[in-house]
Amino acid sequence: MEEVVRFTVNGEAVSVRAGAGWNLLRVLREGLGLTGAKEGCGAGECGACTVLVDGAAVNACLFPAPEAEGRSVVTIEGLAAREEAGGVGRLHPIQQAFVDHGAVQCGFCTPGMVLSAKALLDRSPEPDEAEIRTALAGNICRCTGYTQILEAVRAAAQARREVPRG
Amino acid sequence: MHAFEYLRPETLEEALAFLAGREGAVPVAGATDVWVGIQGKKIAPSALVSLRRIPGLAGIREEGGAVTLGAATTHAAVEDSALLRERLPALHRACSAVGSRQVRNVGTVGGNLCNAAPSADSAVPLLLYDAVCVARGPGGERAIPVAEFFLAPGKNALDPGEILVHIRVPAPTPSGRTYADYWKLTRRKAVELPILGVGVRVSLDGDGVVRQARVALGVAGPTPLRARAAEAALEGRPLTRETAAAAAEAAAQEAQVRDSWRGKAWYRRQMIRVLVPRVLERAGALEGEV
Numbered sequence: 001m002e003e004v005v006r007f008t009v010n011g012e013a014v015s016v017r018a019g020a021g022w023n024l025l026r027v028l029r030e031g032l033g034l035t036g037a038k039e040g041c042g043a044g045e046c047g048a049c050t051v052l053v054d055g056a057a058v059n060a061c062l063f064p065a066p067e068a069e070g071r072s073v074v075t076i077e078g079l080a081a082r083e084e085a086g087g088v089g090r091l092h093p094i095q096q097a098f099v100d101h102g103a104v105q106c107g108f109c110t111p112g113m114v115l116s117a118k119a120l121l122d123r124s125p126e127p128d129e130a131e132i133r134t135a136l137a138g139n140i141c142r143c144t145g146y147t148q149i150l151e152a153v154r155a156a157a158q159a160r161r162e163v164p165r166g
Numbered sequence: 167m168h169a170f171e172y173l174r175p176e177t178l179e180e181a182l183a184f185l186a187g188r189e190g191a192v193p194v195a196g197a198t199d200v201w202v203g204i205q206g207k208k209i210a211p212s213a214l215v216s217l218r219r220i221p222g223l224a225g226i227r228e229e230g231g232a233v234t235l236g237a238a239t240t241h242a243a244v245e246d247s248a249l250l251r252e253r254l255p256a257l258h259r260a261c262s263a264v265g266s267r268q269v270r271n272v273g274t275v276g277g278n279l280c281n282a283a284p285s286a287d288s289a290v291p292l293l294l295y296d297a298v299c300v301a302r303g304p305g306g307e308r309a310i311p312v313a314e315f316f317l318a319p320g321k322n323a324l325d326p327g328e329i330l331v332h333i334r335v336p337a338p339t340p341s342g343r344t345y346a347d348y349w350k351l352t353r354r355k356a357v358e359l360p361i362l363g364v365g366v367r368v369s370l371d372g373d374g375v376v377r378q379a380r381v382a383l384g385v386a387g388p389t390p391l392r393a394r395a396a397e398a399a400l401e402g403r404p405l406t407r408e409t410a411a412a413a414a415e416a417a418a419q420e421a422q423v424r425d426s427w428r429g430k431a432w433y434r435r436q437m438i439r440v441l442v443p444r445v446l447e448r449a450g451a452l453e454g455e456v
Binding site: 001003020021023042043044045047050053056057058059062063064065066067069116119133134135137138139140 | 169171172174197198201202204205206214216218242267268269271356357
């Protein structure tokens with residue numbers, strides 16, 4: 001019942017042997033060494049395992065591995081701009097906003113939060129407060145009390161508006 | 167985790183054949199509830215038959231006033247649908263309140279119904295709208311009114327080997343203005359099953375008399391259910407605070423509420439009294455502060 005799953009992760013085609021009953025989180029962490037997505041609850045309730053599948057935020061812990069076949073997955077590792085030769089990698093604007101606004105403490109929820117925010121802004125570039133809160137409602141943070149996280153997302157949305165993106 | 171197959175048929179016929187050929191095989195779309203059940207060792211299917219690749223099982227269609235949802239339509243698709251926000255506001259509200267966006271992107275209306283929890287958010291509005299569940303099985307196609315779809319907690323009316331394929335909401339019989347809404351009573355704003363679910367739908371004629379009423383409750387019995395005494399208390403009368411309160415009392419009396427860790431029976435019964443009129447207010451059928 002083991003099977004090979006072929007899909008795209010952060011723009012790269014991959015092929016991973018997934019064991020029986022594997023979820024996408026295990027494929028990413030154990031199959032590909034992409035440990036940015038975390039297991040917080042294993043039951044789809046905390047959002048620490050959030051990744052994007054075809055642009056939509058999902059809990060990787062509940063996403064059956066075979067369903068990733070043919071799909072495009074984005075993890076937190078895929079957000080920062082790659083290092084250019086001799087240059088320095090740049091954080092994605094949402095990541096930078098989290099840093100600038102003190103929205104990261106232990107960091108465990110951060111990959112999921114950033115990806116939920118990215119899914120929101122990609123779909124709805126000018127979200128109001130209620131939309132932001134709804135989009136992040138599936139991501140639990142035990143450290144920050146959420147205030148700085150919400151500020152960071154508002155700031156990232158604002159920054160996006162000011163700099164037209166291609 | 168016990169070993170199970172994960173099959174991805176490309177047609178409904180293939181899916182039906184997989185189910186017929188394997189005892190203990192379960193059809194899934196988003197598989198969220200089923201996956202949690204397997205990990206929690208509550209269920210141990212021999213195989214999951216994923217319906218996700220089968221064309222035509224997801225999607226929202228309107229034809230002649232009737233709305234059809236493919237069973238594999240995600241809650242997120244309902245949430246994002248301007249058509250459903252306008253035409254089926256109670257269902258729109260319910261699906262938008264399921265879990266979190268991450269859950270809604272994967273979980274489906276059909277899965278929510280087939281899981282047959284007494285708390286199923288999408289079930290209460292579908293009861294209000296007199297929806298019909300359409301299933302396909304070895305014997306062909308079968309239509310099951312949603313009020314007959316739930317047999318017991320966790321038990322739906324599908325026969326072994328049958329798959330729910332779509333949910334049809336009939337065109338409303340024209341009768342003046344219709345108001346409908348669903349209230350999901352929870353302790354927090356997301357990632358929570360309801361303590362209680364209250365849905366009300368009324369159609370009023372030009373004199374404000376209720377021509378048709380539907381009152382449905384979740385977590386007020388072994389299955390999502392219609393509060394028919396409450397409906398009878400509304401129909402044929404002008405809709406006022408007094409008639410709404412009387413209907414709320416009737417619903418509270420006929421509900422089979424229980425104590426559970428999320429709430430006590432007395433609290434649920436009292437909140438039925440509070441929420442039936444409040445749902446009518448929020449739907450715009452009754453004046454007042456919400």
